[in-house]
Amino acid sequence: MSPDVLLEHAPLFARAAVVTVRIAALGILGALTVGLVCAAVEHFRVPVGRQAVRAYVELARNTPLVVQLFFLYFALPKVGVVWSGEACAIIGLTFLGGGYMAEALRSGLDAVDASQVDGALSLGMSRGAALRHVVLPQGVAVAVPALTANVIFLVKETSVVSVVALPDLMYVAKDIIGSSYDTREALTLLVVAYLVILLPVALGARALEGRWRRAGLGS
Amino acid sequence: MTTTTDAPVLELRDVRKTYPGGVTALDGVDLTVRRGEVVVIVGPSGCGKSTLLRTVNGLEPLTGGAIALDGSQITGSGTRWETVRQRVGMVFQSYELFNHLTVLGNLTLAPVRVAGTPRAKAERRGLELLARVGLADKAGSYPRELSGGQRQRVAIVRALAMQPEVLLLDEITASLDPEMVREVLDVVVELADNGMTMLVVTHEMGFARAVADRVVLMDRGRVVEEAEPEEFFTNPRSDRARAFLQTFTYTRSTRRAGPDVSAEPAAEG
Amino acid sequence: MSTTPGTTPDATGEVAAAPKRRTTLVAAIVVAALALAGVVTWLAFGRSQGAATGPRTVAQIQEAGKVRIGVFSDKAPFGSVDSSGAYVGYDIEYAERVAKDLGVTLELVPVEAAARVEYLTSGKVDIILANFTVTEERAEKVDFAKPYLKVSLGVVSPDGAPITDVAQLDGKDVLVVRGTTAETYLEAHHPEVKIQKYEQYTEVTNALLDGRGAAWVTDNTEALAWAKNNDGFSTTIASLGPQDSIAAAVQKGNADLLRWLDDELVTLGKENFFHAAYTKTLEPVYGTDVSADELVVEGGVVR
Numbered sequence: 001m002s003p004d005v006l007l008e009h010a011p012l013f014a015r016a017a018v019v020t021v022r023i024a025a026l027g028i029l030g031a032l033t034v035g036l037v038c039a040a041v042e043h044f045r046v047p048v049g050r051q052a053v054r055a056y057v058e059l060a061r062n063t064p065l066v067v068q069l070f071f072l073y074f075a076l077p078k079v080g081v082v083w084s085g086e087a088c089a090i091i092g093l094t095f096l097g098g099g100y101m102a103e104a105l106r107s108g109l110d111a112v113d114a115s116q117v118d119g120a121l122s123l124g125m126s127r128g129a130a131l132r133h134v135v136l137p138q139g140v141a142v143a144v145p146a147l148t149a150n151v152i153f154l155v156k157e158t159s160v161v162s163v164v165a166l167p168d169l170m171y172v173a174k175d176i177i178g179s180s181y182d183t184r185e186a187l188t189l190l191v192v193a194y195l196v197i198l199l200p201v202a203l204g205a206r207a208l209e210g211r212w213r214r215a216g217l218g219s
Numbered sequence: 220m221t222t223t224t225d226a227p228v229l230e231l232r233d234v235r236k237t238y239p240g241g242v243t244a245l246d247g248v249d250l251t252v253r254r255g256e257v258v259v260i261v262g263p264s265g266c267g268k269s270t271l272l273r274t275v276n277g278l279e280p281l282t283g284g285a286i287a288l289d290g291s292q293i294t295g296s297g298t299r300w301e302t303v304r305q306r307v308g309m310v311f312q313s314y315e316l317f318n319h320l321t322v323l324g325n326l327t328l329a330p331v332r333v334a335g336t337p338r339a340k341a342e343r344r345g346l347e348l349l350a351r352v353g354l355a356d357k358a359g360s361y362p363r364e365l366s367g368g369q370r371q372r373v374a375i376v377r378a379l380a381m382q383p384e385v386l387l388l389d390e391i392t393a394s395l396d397p398e399m400v401r402e403v404l405d406v407v408v409e410l411a412d413n414g415m416t417m418l419v420v421t422h423e424m425g426f427a428r429a430v431a432d433r434v435v436l437m438d439r440g441r442v443v444e445e446a447e448p449e450e451f452f453t454n455p456r457s458d459r460a461r462a463f464l465q466t467f468t469y470t471r472s473t474r475r476a477g478p479d480v481s482a483e484p485a486a487e488g
Numbered sequence: 489m490s491t492t493p494g495t496t497p498d499a500t501g502e503v504a505a506a507p508k509r510r511t512t513l514v515a516a517i518v519v520a521a522l523a524l525a526g527v528v529t530w531l532a533f534g535r536s537q538g539a540a541t542g543p544r545t546v547a548q549i550q551e552a553g554k555v556r557i558g559v560f561s562d563k564a565p566f567g568s569v570d571s572s573g574a575y576v577g578y579d580i581e582y583a584e585r586v587a588k589d590l591g592v593t594l595e596l597v598p599v600e601a602a603a604r605v606e607y608l609t610s611g612k613v614d615i616i617l618a619n620f621t622v623t624e625e626r627a628e629k630v631d632f633a634k635p636y637l638k639v640s641l642g643v644v645s646p647d648g649a650p651i652t653d654v655a656q657l658d659g660k661d662v663l664v665v666r667g668t669t670a671e672t673y674l675e676a677h678h679p680e681v682k683i684q685k686y687e688q689y690t691e692v693t694n695a696l697l698d699g700r701g702a703a704w705v706t707d708n709t710e711a712l713a714w715a716k717n718n719d720g721f722s723t724t725i726a727s728l729g730p731q732d733s734i735a736a737a738v739q740k741g742n743a744d745l746l747r748w749l750d751d752e753l754v755t756l757g758k759e760n761f762f763h764a765a766y767t768k769t770l771e772p773v774y775g776t777d778v779s780a781d782e783l784v785v786e787g788g789v790v791r
Contacts, residue, residue: 074691077698085684118278119315123329123381124305133328137319163691165684165700175685178602178667179675181629215319216363 016172027093035101060099085164108143141217148205235283246440262437308378316362348376368399543742558613561598581765602667633749634788635733642708643725663701757787
């Protein structure tokens with residue numbers, strides 16, 4: 001393993017890391033949004049919506065991202081819908097991640113006693129205000145460990161987007177292995193790059209959980 | 220000695236509540252509460268006393284009858300309960316403090332978000348209220364860090380922070396360890412002395428006797444007896460009242476003669 | 489949140505800190521696990537850079553009774569799987585003959601273009617017969633036998649927007665399969681082109697059909713075959729880059745098998761084997777567009 005080779009390839013990985021982070025960030029944002037809507041629909045027992053959300057969550061969580069990407073990228077064009085590789089990746093991550101985030105957020109919301117709403121209402125808050133100021137903060141706090149796990153999972157899942165020709169970290173690693181055969185260096189840089197992206201996420205989540213420990217939330 | 224005026228603050232007329240399954244919790248309740256009055260509702264479990272309380276601030280919708288607050292009906296179809304609840308506060312058996320907020324945060328959330336009070340003013344008022352119940356030093360603590368008695372006192376001042384005209388207290392000592400019941404009830408007595416109109420549901424008979432201007436006994440969704448406390452507890456008129464009070468009295472028919480307590484304790488190893 | 493007797497927090501509200509011993513134990517386990525993972529990874533990759541399984545001599549293969557040959561499963565008419573699941577193609581003809589003349593059964597292993605070198609260096613297959621173009625770079629990692637096909641690069645583009653000159657690809661998206669000479673050639677000679685790399689032939693052809701790129705650059709033999717079968721697309725540049733040759737490859741240092749293959753080519757040359765293979769597999773595809781001699785290499789000698 002040569003440090004020169006590591007340094008030689010590092011800039012390529014840095015550029016690819018930006019792609020990975022960008023796709024992951026947008027996908028995770030989409031997933032959180034979808035997840036929140038789904039969790040609310042389930043928590044409030046919206047008729048019809050509930051069943052639809054259940055079906056979606058099962059589908060999203062039980063199909064691999066690779067399969068979803070292939071469907072979006074190669075199958076949809078056959079019916080006239082052609083999305084760019086990056087769009088497919090973000091949509092795929094949103095679809096897949098949304099299912100996981102929905103579950104995490106629903107558990108969080110359900111963990112908040114319904115009587116907390118009574119407390120809020122009795123002070124003159126509307127149901128919306130009660131949700132926003134009382135239920136949601138506590139529900140999210142409970143959900144944070146699961147949400148963090150999902151975030152880390154989704155970042156790792158981005159490693160398959162190279163199948164739709166996106167120049168992410170895996171793609172670049174394969175390039176280097178294929179052209180210069182510096183397999184050891186390429187894979188080391190690959191692992192390091194993912195750690196650099198994921199460790200701050202994990203540490204940030206722990207800090208967040210620590211903040212809530214005093215209030216007794218989340219555990 | 221409490222001061223009351225004759226103006227009724229709350230008027231409940233023929234209040235009924237039947238659940239969709241057919242269970243009737245309230246079977247025609249009439250009740251009037253005058254300003255500054257403390258009305259204590261007692262009764263066996265399942266008699267509907269908590270349900271009655273919850274109809275007053277709309278947490279339980281009525282299926283019959285009407286309730287008026289300060290002369291205007293609040294149980295019509297157009298009622299904005301958010302507005303009513305700013306005038307009718309409630310304290311719960313399970314405190315329902317917001318765990319993710321500090322004590323001060325709990326006190327200021329509604330004044331700021333609902334009443335639009337500027338935060339600084341709301342915090343000042345909150346601290347004053349906490350000082351009144353001796354909890355000023357807990358302003359930055361989280362509910363989880365407090366004892367049950369402390370939490371309930373915070374819950375009471377949280378309701379007071381919205382400056383309600385009427386306070387509903389729903390079995391507020393039922394979850395507390397006995398030694399903490401006192402500190403909470405002291406607060407309620409002080410509120411009564413200061414003229415707060417209150418509707419209290421409790422099963423602490425000693426407390427009921429001390430704080431009530433009027434005691435109301437409910438059974439199976441109806442008011443069975445209404446009287447001033449002394450009269451109720453010493454000379455109840457109805458059989459039901461008598462039977463109810465009997466459940467709090469214990470007698471033993473024979474008693475074993477105990478050891479001679481006047482003698483000095485035997486010296487033991 | 490009701491209070492149960494005995495669980496009220498103390499006045500300071502402090503959470504009991506996790507016992508220090510337990511944290512240290514957890515940390516130790518994590519470090520040990522990481523170290524173990526590191527060692528295993530090192531061993532795994534160290535091995536694949538060298539030779540995980542040493543090269544098998546002809547005698548060893550014959551004793552084992554089976555030869556493993558890596559081929560394409562999705563690159564008609566060279567290596568593909570027909571509707572009954574059987575392998576067919578120009579490379580397959582060669583593979584079947586090799587097994588027959590070795591006197592062993594044939595195990596065909598489907599490979600991806602980018603993995604061809606790896607499959608040899610790690611010993612997963614004895615021979616690669618996957619339309620493998622001979623390049624200097626590859627020759628550093630594997631040993632090539634003498635060639636059996638001539639090839640250069642070709643460009644396929646849609647009839648509606650034909651690419652007749654490489655310069656037209658400037659700034660456009662071009663599709664290639666990862667690990668092919670097309671990829672290397674474009675990166676070396678036309679850096680202004682935006683390359684989209686796919687792992688498999690089915691993916692890249694789908695992408696072309698979906699309009700994801702202006703053109704597909706691949707072996708001209710492949711280009712001709714595919715374009716003929718797909719309306720709306722043509723091989724608009726039939727010969728790009730240098731004239732190359734395609735040959736069987738074996739693990740580096742496998743002199744024994746290499747010698748056997750080169751001798752075999754001489755034998756096959758005498759019976760015009762590859763012309764026959766061409767007639768069977770390639771002529772139906774190319775028809776009269778190309779003559780056998782333009783592509784076929786007989787006896788291992790390029791004419």
